[in-house]
Amino acid sequence: MLALSRTVMHYGPRAAPRNEQLRARIAQLAAERRRFGYRRIHALLRREGVSVNVKRVHRLYCQESLQVPKRRRRKGVAVERRPLLVPQGPNQCWSIDFVSDKLDYGRRLKCLTIVDDFTKEAIDIVVDHGISGQYVACALDRAARFRSLPITIRTDQGPEFTGKALDQWAYEHKVELRLIEAGKPTQNAYVESFNGKFRDECLNEHWFRSLSEAREIIASWTRDYNQQRPHSSLGYQTPAEFAAAWRSRHDQSTKHIEQAT
Numbered sequence: 001m002l003a004l005s006r007t008v009m010h011y012g013p014r015a016a017p018r019n020e021q022l023r024a025r026i027a028q029l030a031a032e033r034r035r036f037g038y039r040r041i042h043a044l045l046r047r048e049g050v051s052v053n054v055k056r057v058h059r060l061y062c063q064e065s066l067q068v069p070k071r072r073r074r075k076g077v078a079v080e081r082r083p084l085l086v087p088q089g090p091n092q093c094w095s096i097d098f099v100s101d102k103l104d105y106g107r108r109l110k111c112l113t114i115v116d117d118f119t120k121e122a123i124d125i126v127v128d129h130g131i132s133g134q135y136v137a138c139a140l141d142r143a144a145r146f147r148s149l150p151i152t153i154r155t156d157q158g159p160e161f162t163g164k165a166l167d168q169w170a171y172e173h174k175v176e177l178r179l180i181e182a183g184k185p186t187q188n189a190y191v192e193s194f195n196g197k198f199r200d201e202c203l204n205e206h207w208f209r210s211l212s213e214a215r216e217i218i219a220s221w222t223r224d225y226n227q228q229r230p231h232s233s234l235g236y237q238t239p240a241e242f243a244a245a246w247r248s249r250h251d252q253s254t255k256h257i258e259q260a261t
Contacts, residue, residue: 022056035205041057092152095191097113098111099195112125113125121239131160132165133164149175152177152178154188154190162179
């Protein structure tokens with residue numbers, strides 16, 4: 001005799017139908033955004049008005065085997081890190097860099113990424129087969145039509161950034177060009193972090209057949225990054241939400257100071 005209660009012996013766990021709809025939505029979000037982990041999916045669910053604990057999202061996420069496989073990095077030489085100055089507002093410092101990719105028939109694509117270090121906004125991603133220093137200057141002029149130019153622009157020592165064209169442009173627009181040390185991309189960490197997300201979530205997820213198709217897909221991803229994608233360093237706000245909240249606080253502070261004087 002086991003002295004086991006009959007109610008226990010025949011007990012079966014009750015189904016949890018309230019989890020099924022949540023499970024389906026988590027799977028749907030993971031299919032749409034295959035490089036998002038459970039924390040970012042939890043942020044998207046909260047944005048949709050779903051009141052759910054992050055632990056439950058993690059449990060259902062794991063039960064569905066949705067874990068994101070880590071991409072293997074090539075080993076590089078360790079370099080000494082230099083602390084970056086944290087900007088105190090938008091347009092104080094932009095970082096720019098290049099990311100390369102290929103079309104399906106092998107022709108090179110070159111992407112110029114422009115990022116605001118404070119708001120984490122992707123100001124622009126310029127896509128072409130080749131981008132010269134003069135092209136970079138024209139791209140920055142185009143960005144200036146929609147927002148003020150920054151005080152400083154941080155770049156590496158690529159030939160497009162150290163040539164006469166960009167130097168002349170910076171002098172005429174009173175913008176400081178701040179070059180990082182050769183071979184030390186960690187000194188340009190803000191844009192390097194953005195480039196990793198851009199490659200992981202956009203370039204590696206699409207197969208471009210033409211330059212026009214690449215521009216269309218990358219422009220769509222840029223809008224999604226700025227307006228929909230939760231950013232962990234911004235408290236899971238989008239860059240656009242963070243920038244709008246900062247402007248609102250800044251305007252109120254300026255108004256109070258004017259009233260006080």
